[in-house]
Structure formats: structure tokens, C-alpha cells
Amino acid sequence: MWKPPERIKYTAVEDDWPSATEAAASRLFSPVQVGPLVLTQRTWVPAMVPWRSNEEGEVTADVLQWYERFARGKPGAIVVEATGIRDIPSGPLLRIGSDRYIPGLKKLVDVVREASDGQTRLLIQIIDFLPIRRRPDPEKFLRRFLPVGDHHRQALDMPGASEEAVREALLALEPEALEATLTPKEWEDMQMGYRERVTDTHIKGIAQLPQTLPELFANAARRAEQAGFDGVELHYAHAYTMASFLSATNTRDDGYGGAPENRVRLPLEVYHAVRAATGEGFAVGCRFLSDEIIDGGNRLADACYFARCFAEAGMDFLSLSRGGKFDDAKQPKVGWAAYPYTGQSGYECMPGYISDQQGPFGRNIAPVARIRETLRAHQLPVPVVVAGGIYGFSAAEDILVSDQADIIGFARQALADPDWFEKVRTGYGPAVTVCRYSNYCEGLDQKHKQVTCELWDREALDEPGVALTADGKRRLIAPQWTGQE
Numbered sequence: 001m002w003k004p005p006e007r008i009k010y011t012a013v014e015d016d017w018p019s020a021t022e023a024a025a026s027r028l029f030s031p032v033q034v035g036p037l038v039l040t041q042r043t044w045v046p047a048m049v050p051w052r053s054n055e056e057g058e059v060t061a062d063v064l065q066w067y068e069r070f071a072r073g074k075p076g077a078i079v080v081e082a083t084g085i086r087d088i089p090s091g092p093l094l095r096i097g098s099d100r101y102i103p104g105l106k107k108l109v110d111v112v113r114e115a116s117d118g119q120t121r122l123l124i125q126i127i128d129f130l131p132i133r134r135r136p137d138p139e140k141f142l143r144r145f146l147p148v149g150d151h152h153r154q155a156l157d158m159p160g161a162s163e164e165a166v167r168e169a170l171l172a173l174e175p176e177a178l179e180a181t182l183t184p185k186e187w188e189d190m191q192m193g194y195r196e197r198v199t200d201t202h203i204k205g206i207a208q209l210p211q212t213l214p215e216l217f218a219n220a221a222r223r224a225e226q227a228g229f230d231g232v233e234l235h236y237a238h239a240y241t242m243a244s245f246l247s248a249t250n251t252r253d254d255g256y257g258g259a260p261e262n263r264v265r266l267p268l269e270v271y272h273a274v275r276a277a278t279g280e281g282f283a284v285g286c287r288f289l290s291d292e293i294i295d296g297g298n299r300l301a302d303a304c305y306f307a308r309c310f311a312e313a314g315m316d317f318l319s320l321s322r323g324g325k326f327d328d329a330k331q332p333k334v335g336w337a338a339y340p341y342t343g344q345s346g347y348e349c350m351p352g353y354i355s356d357q358q359g360p361f362g363r364n365i366a367p368v369a370r371i372r373e374t375l376r377a378h379q380l381p382v383p384v385v386v387a388g389g390i391y392g393f394s395a396a397e398d399i400l401v402s403d404q405a406d407i408i409g410f411a412r413q414a415l416a417d418p419d420w421f422e423k424v425r426t427g428y429g430p431a432v433t434v435c436r437y438s439n440y441c442e443g444l445d446q447k448h449k450q451v452t453c454e455l456w457d458r459e460a461l462d463e464p465g466v467a468l469t470a471d472g473k474r475r476l477i478a479p480q481w482t483g484q485e
Contacts, residue, residue: 017427044387081125113228221282322348324350390409
């Protein structure tokens with residue numbers, strides 16, 4: 001993971017918790033209209049992938065237990081993790097690409113409704129992503145996977161040579177010479193692992209994305225509505241397909257790349273397809289980036305433009321993140337896939353307690369405030385969700401009172417203490433377990449291990465009925481809070 005060169009260590013401390021009376025009078029614990037929905041409070045648990053599903057992408061007992069634990073804290077809304085819209089193998093990630101997933105997702109909805117006493121609205125984030133493969137062993141890549149062509153023979157001055165002879169010659173080259181011999185894409189495939197991009201329009205499926213994705217997203221949203229979800233969050237952020245269409249790095253020449261109005265075209269078409277496939281009482285919004293934090297990528301001005309486009313189209317909410325791109329990801333180990341949270345853009349998405357002069361807390365607040373200001377200047381009242389290093393009541397309340405955002409997202413803080421919302425609302429703020437921002441959870445995610453928090457995953461491992469990880473060394477959910485502490 002990239003770290004700022006300053007290496008300043010910060011500690012998350014909150015000592016200004018409200019009484020129950022003060023909380024009841026606060027903006028944070030006041031209702032807010034989100035399209036057709038009313039949230040009982042302005043708190044939001046953003047989508048986080050916990051690696052609790054199975055290879056079929058089903059709602060497992062671990063998935064139910066995970067979301068039930070968050071629901072007991074009764075936040076205003078929970079957004080279920082990024083859930084794939086295609087019915088294709090994608091590891092232990094939730095899927096919604098077939099009607100066979102509806103019964104399991106309905107169980108998830110029912111569990112959250114019951115655990116939160118009906119107080120928490122439940123949305124599901126739906127996502128498309130393109131193929132990415134693990135970084136290959138260089139020798140295996142050159143011996144087996146690299147398609148040998150005449151451009152290799154020409155570069156090696158081996159006209160008419162056999163494929164085997166060319167492979168042996170490539171294996172004998174020093175790294176600098178090998179890089180000069182391979183195409184940039186071949187070199188990247190060997191160094192980083194194969195990855196498809198939205199600009200790879202020579203691939204039929206990539207060229208046809210504008211024709212296929214609206215229906216895929218619409219069908220996924222329809223299933224979510226049938227399962228009982230209150231709405232969907234279209235995943236237009238980070239390293240994935242829709243964010244890549246929005247990105248300034250999208251140079252497609254088919255009317256879906258280049259100028260900002262072309263890059264936003266498919267995201268708007270997807271939204272309209274989803275809206276047409278769902279009912280009036282179903283909320284539809286999106287998550288996108290305030291800044292891509294990569295060379296040649298989108299900046300705040302782009303985000304302001306896209307926000308206005310989305311709001312004018314009728315989206316019910318806009319949730320802002322930042323960074324998290326493949327473009328500056330660190331080289332993975334052989335046998336591992338590239339992870340889009342290892343470069344500077346990844347740090348900006350999930351800043352840790354080792355930071356720069358700005359610090360790790362609330363780095364997304366000012367950009368989001370600018371986006372919201374742009375919307376209000378055009379009389380667009382769509383609610384805006386801000387997230388990123390927000391852990392205390394005072395900071396959250398200040399953001400709302402100063403009209404920098406309308407809803408506060410608590411991701412890592414909710415993982416550290418799923419009861420944050422009930423503790424603060426009922427005057428037990430001093431009992432909150434504050435996130436350390438060590439990114440222990442992010443490290444587990446990078447290794448595709450079940451995500452837990454270091455602040456509670458070793459507590460009371462012998463507690464009756466506690467669910468443990470496969471190795472028995474960590475508990476899977478936070479201990480229960482009795483409300484007496």
C-alpha cells in the first residue's frame with residue numbers, strides 16, 4: 001500500500017459525545033428524504049466486501065450474520081456489498097445475475113428488517129467488472145501464454161523461426177531487452193497480469209458493452225426490488241466497468257468515450273434502464289468518484305459535471321468516494337491479481353493513520369462539499385452522501401450543519417463498532433470503539449480473506465455460539481453490546 005512520504009502518525013480520538021437529548025436534537029439523527037424513501041437518521045453504512053459468500057455467489061449463513069450485526073446498530077441505511085450483475089463465476093462475491101438468487105437475497109432483507117426493528121433502509125450495490133487475471137510466472141508466460149507473432153520475429157531478427165525458437169530467444173533476453181521486444185500490452189500482461197479495459201474495443205464483448213450493460217443492470221435492479229430491497233446503488237466508482245466509462249482515460253471513439261458528455265452517456269443509459277425496470281417506490285442512485293487521483297484521470301470539475309448530469313436525470317442520491325484505481329496499482333506478486341487500492345489512488349480511497357499534513361480523516365469532505373454546492377447552485381436538491389475517515393459525532397454533525405453533505409457514510413468505523421449509531425443516539429457515545437485506521441481490514445480484503453476488525457476479532461473466541469474463521473483464530477462478527485456499558 002502506498003503511504004505518504006511524510007509518515008506522520010495520527011490517532012483517532014473523540015471526546016465530545018452527545019447526551020441522548022443532544023443526539024435527539026442533532027441534524028445527524030434527524031430524518032432525510034432519499035427519493036421515495038425516508039431515512040430515520042442521516043447515517044449510512046457504505047458497501048464493503050466482507051468475503052462471506054461462496055463460489056456460487058449465494059447468500060450464506062455468514063452473509064446473513066454479517067448484515068444482521070450491522071442492522072442491530074440501526075443506522076439510517078445499509079448498502080449491501082458490491083454484487084455482480086452477470087451470472088458468471090467471480091469467487092466468493094455476491095451475485096444477482098439470475099432469478100435463482102432472489103430467495104437468498106429476500107432472506108437477507110428479512111434479517112435486516114427484523115434486526116433493525118424496521119428502522120434501517122436496505123439498498124444493494126450492483127456492479128459490473130471486466131476480467132482480470134493473476135500475474136503469471138514470467139517463464140510460464142513466455143513458454144505457454146504469450147501468442148508468438150511476426151512482430152517478435154522481426155524484433156529478434158529471426159524471420160521464419162519456429163514458435164519454439166522464438167520463445168527460447170525471448171527467455172534468454174535481459175529484462176530491458178525483453179521489454180523492448182514485447183508490445184506494451186504483452187509486457188503489462190506479464191508484469192501485472194492480464195486485464196481487459198473498456199477501451200479494448202477490438203474485443204467483441206467490450207465493443208458491445210453499451211448495448212449489453214443497460215439490460216444487465218436493469219434485470220439486476222428488478223431482482224433486487226423483487227427481493228424486497230428499498231433501492232439500488234449503481235456502482236460507478238473505483239476500478240470497475242462503469243467508472244472506467246466515466247474516466248478521462250476512456251478514449252473510445254464510438255460515442256461513449258472522449259468528451260465528458262460522451263463518457264457519461266452509458267452511465268445515464270444504465271440509470272434510465274434501471275429506472276424503467278423498477279417501481280416508483282424504489283430508490284435508484286449511484287456511487288462515483290470526487291477525484292480519480294491518477295495521471296490523466298478525472299478531477300473535481302469532472303465530478304461536478306457528472307453529479308449535475310445524474311441529478312438532472314433524476315437519481316435519488318449521490319454517494320461519493322475517491323481513488324481506488326488499477327492505473328497506479330502496485331505490481332502484484334506472482335500468482336496474485338492486481339489490487340486497485342495499493343497505489344496513491346488507493347490510499348486516497350482508504351487513508352490510514354500514517355498520513356501527510358492533511359491527515360487521514362475526512363479527506364473527501366471538501367470535494368464533496370464543492371459537488372453539493374454545484375448541485376444546489378442549479379436548484380438540484382438530490383441528497384449527497386460523504387464518506388472517508390469520519391468516525392466522531394462532532395465532525396459528522398459539523399458537516400451536516402455546514403451543508404457540506406446531507407448524509408454521513410461510516411464504513412471502517414461501522415466495522416470497528418456496528419453499534420456506533422445506537423450508542424451515540426442513546427447517549428452511550430463514550431462506549432464507542434473508535435476505528436484506528438490501521439487498515440487491518442483492508443489487508444484482509446487484499447488477500448481475499450474474510451474481513452474482520454483487529455479491535456474485536458480476537459475477543460472471547462470461546463464464547464458459546466461464536467462464529468470463527470476457518471482457522472479458528474478470529475471471530476467473524478463483533479461481540480454483542482448490551483446497552484449497559
